[in-house]
Amino acid sequence: MLKKAIVLIYDGLGDRPVDSFGGLTPLEYAKTPNFDKLASRAECGLMHTLGRGFRPGSDTSHLAIFGYAPAEYYPGRGPIEVAGIGLKMADGDVAFRGNLGTVDENMVIQDRRAGRIRDVEPLTKALDGLEIDGVTLIAKPGTAHRAGVVLRGEGLSSAVTDADPHEVGQAVWEVKPTDDSPEAKRTAQILNKFVAKTHDVLNKLEFNKERQSRGDLPGNCLLVRGAGQYRSFPSFKERFGFSACCVAGGGLYKGVGAFLGMDIIDVPGATALPDSDIEAKFKTSFKQLDSHDFIFIHVKAADSLGEDGNPEGKAEFIAKCDKAMALFNNLPKDTLLAVTADHSTPCELKQHSADPVPVMFYGEGVRVDDVTEFGERACAKGSLGHIEGKDIMPQVQNLMGRLHLIGA
């Protein structure tokens, strides 16, 4: 009987026919004997992650796959990124993604990343706990120039625009409410005061003076974007009864895992880039099966290569992933493996698309079909037919005999 599950998500894996590949997609074109061997012992299908005809973001697609309907649970990007850097949110918090940037005396951006500063901890520490009008600013360092930012207090709203103008040479934007509520108006006002204050505080900071004396740009303004309000909800463990962990290189995916209450497992060499050590991720995942019922593995680079419009690179990366897939020959017998993508990222489009992605379930009790190749068109003929992201977790539960009975 199946007791554990691994859900392995290849970001942006799906694609469209590539002329130079004789009309094959990168996944169909790449040499993938290990993917195909698994497929030939799996039940296969195609997945429209958010439903047919919807073009998924990376955050929403993962929420859907893990059983959290984005329409109900998606809080915007801020809370997910903030969760990813380990910041615990409370009901009503408004969270933002943040950069420590460099601005001049007129608040015009000189560098959005403060000269690619490596560690912003001394800067966020100076900001963390600032208070304005009864609202507290919480700021924690992210990777490199990034920070997680939370406003905590009564009567806040996420209906506000960004302060980060996203472009050098532009002045920091005045934050504006995007609806007519008094909460949005108040949040915008307070946030504008905070942005000005971060400049005041950071400009005076010894740490920045030292940077400038070395010729480095100071991190003298907190640029925020992607406001989202956090509302507490049942964690993945509370929903499904699985102790779960997330094995990912990319910050956003760790964020999704942390947001849902999964343990975040760091793997040396997991870079979220084409050079990422996929085998290390799989080996770590197998070890985590000792202490977790459910492992979410995320592999990023197929998506980035699709966005680069690089089908050769994408096919090459897929072939590299295939080599690592050989490790699943040793999958424990009590463990289910589901392999899929969050969405397609066709090289031709250089962006996410609504094209469905292949999916396969492999393990004891699965109704193995006669698909022998893990590809977009091969999987279209699988017994699963066309499914949606929301169908993944019920099928995991079903194969384990853990679904609630409707009726008697």
Added chain:
Amino acid sequence: MLKKAIVLIYDGLGDRPVDSFGGLTPLEYAKTPNFDKLASRAECGLMHTLGRGFRPGSDTSHLAIFGYAPAEYYPGRGPIEVAGIGLKMADGDVAFRGNLGTVDENMVIQDRRAGRIRDVEPLTKALDGLEIDGVTLIAKPGTAHRAGVVLRGEGLSSAVTDADPHEVGQAVWEVKPTDDSPEAKRTAQILNKFVAKTHDVLNKLEFNKERQSRGDLPGNCLLVRGAGQYRSFPSFKERFGFSACCVAGGGLYKGVGAFLGMDIIDVPGATALPDSDIEAKFKTSFKQLDSHDFIFIHVKAADSLGEDGNPEGKAEFIAKCDKAMALFNNLPKDTLLAVTADHSTPCELKQHSADPVPVMFYGEGVRVDDVTEFGERACAKGSLGHIEGKDIMPQVQNLMGRLHLIGA
């Protein structure tokens, strides 16, 4: 033109690959030339009875197949079982499944079935019509130790726990309300009084004294469970215009038929067990076509054998059913046949699962596809694709040219 329809439901027919069958399911493994011959002249597909990823009970799945969405129409088990023993309910009635059991002077269960008593009519007769606080108890005999029980009166609720502790040696449970409504509180109070009263009345009964003098256990307590409130709704005939009947051995399935207003046809030899006389059921069904437009045939034992974890027995039973399927060679030309299951009951799990079940439509006008075998994976390739229970009746109506036009 099709004028009549038979919907034949093999309970729990679907399954998962069985190792000792070389990875085939019991249905795929069993010799089924007659099923397969029908499939090769039918349009096939897979059905997720309550929708993909939902694990159906036997009651809810049948309601869904007959067009009664469980979320709207499922009243809990009580009213369905009560309908099955021929008891007519009125709006607001609260119905229960009941056992006549034996309790000692402290209301501790000695036997839940009163020594497997065969006929409880003298007992239910003594209880039928009792009144407490303006509420009437209606009790009618079911099969063997079973009874159908209804509370009739103003302001009742089905939000109450069971009195039946389901275990020998336990005292009869005190019924408690499961919500905060005054109706639930009142119903629980009255039901507790009724349970005590049934003990008083039955203990004094001459019939029980005679049983005891013969050394038999007395049926001296009415044990109720599975409260459900009856709300009137359009019958199957009112919904679809079909005069319908139900040919089933199992009480629950007769209950579903009666609940929907179908005529219940008893067939000698229809036992709901592996020894059931399937041919007799089919022959009776053909005769019923003279007086009915729609026949619901239910065959039970594949489900029970799945719950026993007995793939050999299940395959053997399926082969036996297949022999009877030869009778459909003589299906009248104006009659549609739909064959399916209510859900899968994988031998590996010994319980219902959400795995979809094969379905086929056979008769004039059907778009026969190239499926030549009635099995889980063969039907996955059928033209119907993946359907749900709620799609069955519309397809029946469609093939008969009886669907309402949307628009003009």
